[in-house]
Amino acid sequence: MKTTDARTFQEIDARQQKRWQEMNAFRAERLPGKPKFYCLDMFPYPSGDGLHVGHPESYTATDIISRYKRMKGFEVLHPMGWDAFGLPAENYAISTGVHPRVTTEKNCATFKRQIKALGFSYDWEREVTTIDPGYYKWTQWIFLQLFNKGLAYEAEVPINWCPKCKTGLANEEVYQGKCDRCETPIEKKSLKQWMLRITAYADRLLEDLEGIDWPHSTRLMQENWIGRSEGAEVDFELPSIGEKLRIFTTRPDTLYGATYMVLAPEHPFVVKITAPEKKSEVETYVAAAANKSDLERTELAKDKTGVFTGAYAVNPVNGEKIPVWVADYVLITYGTGAIMAVPAHDDRDHEFATKFGLKMIEVLKPPADWKGEGAFCGDGTSINSGVITGLPTPEAKKRIIAWLKEKGIGEPKVNYKLRDWVFARQRYWGEPFPLVHCDKCGVVPVPESELPVRLPEVENYEPTGTGESPLAVIESWVNTKCPKCGGPAKRETNTMPQWAGSCWYYLRYMDPKNDKAFVAGDIEKAWMPVDLYIGGAEHAVLHLLYARFWHKVLFDLGHVSTKEPFRKMVHQGMILSYAYRDSKGAYRNYKELEIAEDGTAKTSDGEIIKPVVEKMSKSKKNVINPDEVLERYGADPFRLYEMFMGPLEDTKPWNIRGIEGVNRFLKRAYAWGLERHSALTDHEVSGQDLILRHQTIEKVGADIEALKFNTAISALMIYLNRLTEQKETARADFETFLALLHPFAPHITDELWEVSGGQGTLMKQAWPAADKAVIASRELEIPVQVNGKIKEKLHVKETTTQDEIKRLALEAAAPHTAGKTIVKTIVVPGRLVSIVIK
RNA sequence: GGGCUUGUGGCGGAACUGGUAGACGCGACGGACUUAAAAUCCGUUGGCCGCAAGGCCGUGUGGGUUCGAGUCCCACCAUGCCCACCA
Numbered sequence: 001m002k003t004t005d006a007r008t009f010q011e012i013d014a015r016q017q018k019r020w021q022e023m024n025a026f027r028a029e030r031l032p033g034k035p036k037f038y039c040l041d042m043f044p045y046p047s048g049d050g051l052h053v054g055h056p057e058s059y060t061a062t063d064i065i066s067r068y069k070r071m072k073g074f075e076v077l078h079p080m081g082w083d084a085f086g087l088p089a090e091n092y093a094i095s096t097g098v099h100p101r102v103t104t105e106k107n108c109a110t111f112k113r114q115i116k117a118l119g120f121s122y123d124w125e126r127e128v129t130t131i132d133p134g135y136y137k138w139t140q141w142i143f144l145q146l147f148n149k150g151l152a153y154e155a156e157v158p159i160n161w162c163p164k165c166k167t168g169l170a171n172e173e174v175y176q177g178k179c180d181r182c183e184t185p186i187e188k189k190s191l192k193q194w195m196l197r198i199t200a201y202a203d204r205l206l207e208d209l210e211g212i213d214w215p216h217s218t219r220l221m222q223e224n225w226i227g228r229s230e231g232a233e234v235d236f237e238l239p240s241i242g243e244k245l246r247i248f249t250t251r252p253d254t255l256y257g258a259t260y261m262v263l264a265p266e267h268p269f270v271v272k273i274t275a276p277e278k279k280s281e282v283e284t285y286v287a288a289a290a291n292k293s294d295l296e297r298t299e300l301a302k303d304k305t306g307v308f309t310g311a312y313a314v315n316p317v318n319g320e321k322i323p324v325w326v327a328d329y330v331l332i333t334y335g336t337g338a339i340m341a342v343p344a345h346d347d348r349d350h351e352f353a354t355k356f357g358l359k360m361i362e363v364l365k366p367p368a369d370w371k372g373e374g375a376f377c378g379d380g381t382s383i384n385s386g387v388i389t390g391l392p393t394p395e396a397k398k399r400i401i402a403w404l405k406e407k408g409i410g411e412p413k414v415n416y417k418l419r420d421w422v423f424a425r426q427r428y429w430g431e432p433f434p435l436v437h438c439d440k441c442g443v444v445p446v447p448e449s450e451l452p453v454r455l456p457e458v459e460n461y462e463p464t465g466t467g468e469s470p471l472a473v474i475e476s477w478v479n480t481k482c483p484k485c486g487g488p489a490k491r492e493t494n495t496m497p498q499w500a501g502s503c504w505y506y507l508r509y510m511d512p513k514n515d516k517a518f519v520a521g522d523i524e525k526a527w528m529p530v531d532l533y534i535g536g537a538e539h540a541v542l543h544l545l546y547a548r549f550w551h552k553v554l555f556d557l558g559h560v561s562t563k564e565p566f567r568k569m570v571h572q573g574m575i576l577s578y579a580y581r582d583s584k585g586a587y588r589n590y591k592e593l594e595i596a597e598d599g600t601a602k603t604s605d606g607e608i609i610k611p612v613v614e615k616m617s618k619s620k621k622n623v624i625n626p627d628e629v630l631e632r633y634g635a636d637p638f639r640l641y642e643m644f645m646g647p648l649e650d651t652k653p654w655n656i657r658g659i660e661g662v663n664r665f666l667k668r669a670y671a672w673g674l675e676r677h678s679a680l681t682d683h684e685v686s687g688q689d690l691i692l693r694h695q696t697i698e699k700v701g702a703d704i705e706a707l708k709f710n711t712a713i714s715a716l717m718i719y720l721n722r723l724t725e726q727k728e729t730a731r732a733d734f735e736t737f738l739a740l741l742h743p744f745a746p747h748i749t750d751e752l753w754e755v756s757g758g759q760g761t762l763m764k765q766a767w768p769a770a771d772k773a774v775i776a777s778r779e780l781e782i783p784v785q786v787n788g789k790i791k792e793k794l795h796v797k798e799t800t801t802q803d804e805i806k807r808l809a810l811e812a813a814a815p816h817t818a819g820k821t822i823v824k825t826i827v828v829p830g831r832l833v834s835i836v837i838k
Numbered sequence: 839g840g841g842c843u844u845g846u847g848g849c850g851g852a853a854c855u856g857g858u859a860g861a862c863g864c865g866a867c868g869g870a871c872u873u874a875a876a877a878u879c880c881g882u883u884g885g886c887c888g889c890a891a892g893g894c895c896g897u898g899u900g901g902g903u904u905c906g907a908g909u910c911c912c913a914c915c916a917u918g919c920c921c922a923c924c925a
Contacts, residue, residue, distance in 0.1 A: 217842055221920060224841075229924075249925060262925090304923080327923095334924045341925085347839085348923055417924050540920080644863070646851055650844085651918075658850060661863040664878095671878095711852070714862035783858045788906050790858060826905060831857045836905045 006674060009634025009666070009748065016747040017119055019754070025761050026121040030511075031526050032075035038527050039066045040506055040566075042535025042543075043081040043128075045498075046107035047088060051114040052616060053624045053642070053654060058534040058572040060639045061648050061707060063120045065532060067743035068704045070121075071767035077527055078121055079509035081128035082108045086498045087165065090429040093461040100429040100461070104131060114626060118635050119746055121763065126512045130431075130501030135508060137452035138518035139500050140434040142550060144445050145557055147435070151197045152423070154443065159422050161189035166463035167426045168193060188290075191467045194424040194433065194494060198549045202226050202416045204563075205548055213568040215649075218540040225541045227417025232401045233336065234410035236261060236313040238324070241272050245313055245324075248335030248415055251342065252404065253396035255317045256385040257363035258340035259353070261324045262306065264332035265289035273324060275310025282307050282326055289328040304329050304352045315340075316409040317386060327352065335415055343375065350375035364393070421546070423497060428461050428470040430495030438482035438489035447483050453491070469493045502543050503550040506530055506565060518559075529562045534648075537571035544569070570649065570707060575642075577654040578611035579622040589621040613653045624654050636745035637663040643709035643744065665717055669741065670748050672724050673734070677756035680731040691778045692722055693736055698770035700740045709744070716741055736768045784809045785834040786816045794833070802827050809833035 007015070020026065039062050044055060059080075066078040082104075089100035089107075108129065115122070128135055146152045159168040164184040168191060178185055198205075206226045209219045231250035238245050245261065263270050265286040274282045285307045306327030313324050329348055330339050343353030343360040353360055364380040379393035387403050388396040404410030424433075432453045434446040446453055456477040458470050471493040472478060482489035504518070510527045511519040544566075551565040580588045580601050588609070593601035600610050616623045629638050640662040646652040684690070696719040703712035716737075723733055734756070742749040742762040753762050776798050782805060784792040792812040796805060806827050810817075813835055820837040827833050 217920080220842065224921065227924065231925080247925080251925080329923045329925095331924065339925050346925070348925075351923095415924075537919080644850085650851095652850070655850065655864080657864055659864095661850095665863085667878095710850090711862080714852075717862055781858075785857085785906070793858080824905070826857095828857055828906095832906090834857080834905050 006670070007751070009636060009670075010631070012751045013117070013119060013630075013635045013747045016750045016754075017116070019750070020119075020121075020761060023760060025763060026078070026123045027125060028077045028079075028123045029075055031523060032077075034073055034075045036077065036527055036531075037066075037069040037074040038077045038506075038530045038532075039069065040078075040509075040530045040533045041080060042533070042539065043083050043502070043505060044111060045083045045086050045088075046104065046111045048092070048103070048107055049618070049623075050107075050110050051626050053626055053629070054536075054572075054575050054616070055115075056118055056626060056638070057575060057642045057648070058536075059115065059118070059120050060642050061570075061572065061709065062532065062534050063639075063746075064643070064704060064709060064743040065707075066121050067746060067763050068701075068767065070763050071739065071742070071765060073766070076121075077126075077509065078123060079126040079128070080115065080120070080122040080124070081126075081505055081509065082111070082130065083498070083502050083505070084108060084129050084131040085430050085501055087427070087429070090427055090461055093429070097461075099457075101131065117630055118626075118639060121746075126509050128505055128508045128512050130505065133452045133454055134513075134515065136431045136501065138508065139431050139496070139504070140446075140451050140453060141448065141518060142504060142554065143431075143496070143500070144434055144448070145559075146196060146550075146553055147445055149553065149557070151200065151553060153195055153197065154192055155195050156190060156192050157195070157422070158188045158190050159193055160186045161191070163187055168422055168424065189467070191426075193422050194492075196421040196423045196549075198421045198546075199416060199418055201549050201552055202228065202418050204552060205418075205545065208548075208552075208564055212564050212566065214566075215537075215569065215571060218537065218544070218569065218571065221540045222545055225418060225545065228414060229416075230412070230414050232404060232410050233413040234316065234340065234404060236316060236340065238269070238273055238311065238313050240275075240311050241269075243269075243272075245269060245338055246336045247338045247340050248413060249340060251345065251397070252400045252410065253382055253385070253388060253391075253393055254342040254345045254363055255315070255340070255400060256382075257342040257344050257361045258315050258322060259320075259343060259359040259361055260322050260341045261313050262327045262330045262339050262341055262352075263309070263324065264330040264337040265326055265328050266332040267326075267337045269338070270309065270326055273309055273311035278308065278310035282309055285326060292328070304348070304355055306352065306356065308356075316404075316407075323358070325352075325356075333419065334417070345375050345377055347375050347377060421549075423500075424494035425497050426463055426467055426469040427495055428455070428458055428463075430497065431455075431500055432471070432495055433492040435492040436480055436482060436489040437492065438485060438487060440487055441482055441484045441489075443492075444482055444484045444489070450483070455495075469495060471495070499543060499546045503547045504554075506533075506547075507554075507560065524559075525561045528560060529565055529567045532568050532570070533566040534570045534572060536574075540571075572648050573646075573650040573652055574615060575624075575645075575652060575654050576613045577616050577622045577624055579614040579620040580609050580611055582607055582609055587619065587621045616654075624656075629659070633659060633663050634747070636666055636748050640666065640713060640744055644713045646710055648707050648709065662713070665713075665720065666745055666748055668724060669720055669737075669745075670752065672720065672729075673738070673752035674755065676729040676734060677752065679728070680734050680756075681728050682731055685726075685730050685733065689722065689726065689733075690774055692719060693733055694770045694772075694774040695778070696740065697736060697768045698772075698775060701767065701770070704743065713744060716744070738762060739765055739768050780830060782809070782830075783832045784813050785832060786813055787837060788834070791816045798830065802829060805833060809835065 041059055041062050066076045069076050084104045089103045092103050093100045130136060162169055162179040162184050164182045165179060169179060206223060206228055209222060229250050231248060232252040233246055233248050235244040235246050270286060306325045309324050309326055311324045312321045315322055341349040343349040343358060344362045345364050363383055363385045364376055365383050366376045366380045370376060382388045382391050382396040388399050391399060401412050432455055434451055434453045436444050436446065438444050456474050458474055461470055463470060464472060478491050478493060480489055480491055507519050511523045514520055547565060551560060552563060554560045555563050578590060580590055580593055582588055582603060588603060593603060600608055602608055614620055614622060637659055641659040644662050645658060696715050699715040700712045719737060723729060723737060738749045738753055739762055750761050778798055779795055780798055782794040782796055783790045784794060794808050794812060806825055817835060817837050823836040823838050825835050
């Protein structure tokens with residue numbers, strides 16, 4: 001190679017990115033005229049730390065797919081944007097006074113610069129930002145559609161309150177009783193909140209999971225989160241107050257085993273039924289339960305507590321008088337807030353009954369192979385249970401429900417764990433609600449013509465802490481006219497949660513500048529659904545459930561044409577890295593250490609420390625900065641390494657040494673291309689070389705389709721190894737290699753393409769076609785096993801008949817079978833021959 | 839406690855619907871080039887025995903099904919993630 005011709009990878013990155021921009025290479029047509037492919041990344045929250053190496057992992061994957069699909073003749077929609085509302089910018093504003101918009105815009109610019117440096121083929125004309133009034137106008141508009149449909153309502157509800165963030169949180173934002181963002185224990189606080197009736201869509205959100213190509217685990221998580229359970233509601237008489245207590249159970253077949261009842265501490269009947277002599281004890285218990293945070297309630301879960309109210313209920317199936325207790329293991333938020341307790345057949349009831357010495361009655365016979373202890377909770381056969389005695393559980397359930405209904409004491413009922421979505425935050429940096437409160441007219445939506453309701457400038461970002469947002473103190477903004485009656489009215493001062501903007505951004509990309517509609521109908525029909533969506537698994541139930549909900553609402557209103565937004569969903573695995581912790585337990589920055597061959601490190605004071613593979617975080621000082629990798633290697637090695645590390649969906653450790661391999665490969669490819677491009681031969685290669693070309697075409701294409709980028713790269717390495725051995729390079733091999741490598745390493749391949757006289761970008765060239773006939777002409781090595789051990793190997797054409805292979809195998813194995821009886825011979829076409837002897 | 843995921847060389851990882859375990863790469867070792875180093879190139883590289891031919895062992899552990907198991911079944915151990923008193 002003449003080194004004078006060579007450019008550094010960084011020079012190549014800059015040159016090719018400039019060329020792509022000049023030829024407007026990534027622009028997607030407004031309406032696709034060819035088969036379409038909508039390839040979507042989860043848009044990032046632009047944090048102040050900039051990109052970390054986890055972001056480009058999924059972006060590289062979608063970029064490979066996008067470039068590949070374009071080469072396969074698809075019109076590809078591949079956009080990027082910013083999920084830019086959010087707490088960090090607001091918290092930063094509180095401490096520094098810098099407007100969140102300023103911080104956010106700066107962060108967006110950094111993210112954009114870093115993403116562009118990697119050469120991803122995004123159509124930047126379609127960039128969207130959730131904080132842009134032209135965008136949140138439509139977020140507000142969609143909210144109004146929900147409002148008008150009765151899916152948004154105000155309710156005074158006990159909400160999860162983070163005392164540090166001074167805001168309400170959705171259940172989904174509470175992690176182990178703590179605030180998802182700041183880890184402060186969550187308290188309960190009663191506030192008037194905007195709620196979205198996601199529960200109205202519970203069944204459809206559940207059912208429609210069937211039709212989409214999503215990871216099994218994500219579907220399961222959504223199923224569990226929705227938590228549908230079928231059972232019955234049953235009324236129990238409370239003779240002391242002459243009322244009925246309604247309970248929910250999924251096991252109505254165990255009704256005869258109900259020996260006591262439990263009310264949640266917040267249940268309205270608690271006060272009514274408590275016997276005078278139990279009053280103070282019950283009140284004390286209820287007050288204590290009210291003061292427990294979610295965290296405490298969770299931590300104390302193992303040890304059940306409760307008190308007897310002194311009242312009794314009547315079991316409707318057998319007339320038994322059973323005691324009514326109050327205990328906080330029963331939740332007011334689920335079912336009816338009251339249960340019948342069947343200690344013989346429920347673990348929790350069993351534990352409670354054991355602790356308080358309550359009666360247990362067995363009404364289920366376990367299957368013969370059951371050898372558990374304590375309560376039997378599975379399916380068995382009903383015993384001592386009146387009309388259902390002798391029936392297996394599923395049948396017993398049906399029968400008893402029918403019987404209860406007939407007698408007027410119960411009815412079938414479906415319950416969900418899913419709660420309505422608390423859709424309001426007492427914060428500044430979010431979308432304002434397009435609503436005003438009028439004394440005369442109540443809650444009135446802002447007319448569509450007045451959207452967006454813009455976020456006003458404030459001086460103080462500090463939440464009021466009283467449950468009102470910082471917006472509440474801006475009187476000039478709050479005081480307005482009622483759109484209905486023209487009288488004085490006040491604006492809603494809560495803002496929408498961060499999830500709002502991300503619920504529909506994938507729709508806006510299709511038609512980002514439209515100011516008449518969030519997306520034009522014909523454009524929506526042409527592009528939807530999203531064909532491939534890649535993003536983190538941490539959104540399995542949050543964003544991905546909310547977005548499906550909004551999409552279904554829009555579908556019902558006729559605004560979108562598909563009932564599900566994302567046809568195929570894939571989660572990229574997390575990238576971990578080596579963290580070094582010294583003997584004092586302090587994390588050391590890997591850059592300040594002397595790293596040995598085996599990965600162990602030596603500190604400046606001579607201490608040897610072993611690395612631990614951990615999630616990247618600032619506090620662990622093991623964050624890999626993409627800028628540094630780019631500076632040292634360039635964009636293509638970075639992209640290639642992220643894909644070569646392992647399967648996209650796996651968690652895998654970043655090892656800076658690993659990049660050396662792909663860097664060498666690209667350097668060899670570049671050197672080979674520079675050396676050969678001017679002396680390509682036009683005559684066709686044959687034999688193994690031709691077979692290898694077509695095998696590689698087939699393998700790389702199939703692997704890209706299956707998102708198995710690591711093995712696609714290894715096939716390309718094998719191909720290049722052979723090409724560099726050849727004395728002459730056929731034009732067809734040169735072009736094939738560049739085309740196949742292009743989606744992975746677009747800069748270097750386009751550089752070689754350009755240098756060799758090619759026009760435009762390889763991305764606009766056709767993907768090479770694999771010739772199956774050529775592949776079929778290859779020679780196979782067929783191992784011959786004798787009693788499971790490989791003894792010989794046959795070399796045959798793929799077209800050789802089974803009989804012939806069998807004959808050859810028996811012949812070859814003759815020395816090993818001499819004097820023995822051949823019991824059977826198994827020929828697996830294209831694989832092996834197995835001979836069993838005795 | 840429940841659900842799901844994953845266990846393969848020194849390391850990252852390959853292995854189609856049960857069919858040659860360890861592709862490809864890193865690292866290591868040996869060699870070439872060089873005054874030298876870097877870079878590059880060539881060779882070796884799962885373990886054990888053997889001069890070799892070859893043999894034995896080997897995919898977390900213990901069983902099982904099968905001509906054949908990394909792959910299927912049962913039990914156990916370990917890992918990571920999610921949910922966590924939802925009646």
